[in-house]
Amino acid sequence: MVRATYTKEQILELVRTANRLYDALEAQTVIAALNGAARAGAAEMSLACDIRLAASHATWAVPEAL
Numbered sequence: 001m002v003r004a005t006y007t008k009e010q011i012l013e014l015v016r017t018a019n020r021l022y023d024a025l026e027a028q029t030v031i032a033a034l035n036g037a038a039r040a041g042a043a044e045m046s047l048a049c050d051i052r053l054a055a056s057h058a059t060w061a062v063p064e065a066l
Helices: 008-026 041-048
Strands: 031-034 037-039 051-054 059-061
Touching: 008 041, 031 041, 037 041, 041 059
Parallel strands: 031 051, 037 059
Antiparallel strands: none
């Protein structure tokens, strides 16, 4: 729903920014601490980390895959 409000160029810039972030994460050891809901981009970012630690009440989902 949110994506529908963006232009094609804005979406491409978001993708480029995310790719730069993932490249930067790849260059070092990164630990994700999950303490709540990790959805969409937050869940994807946690996958790019080397170690993920989660509280017992933390949840994780990629709703785009549904």
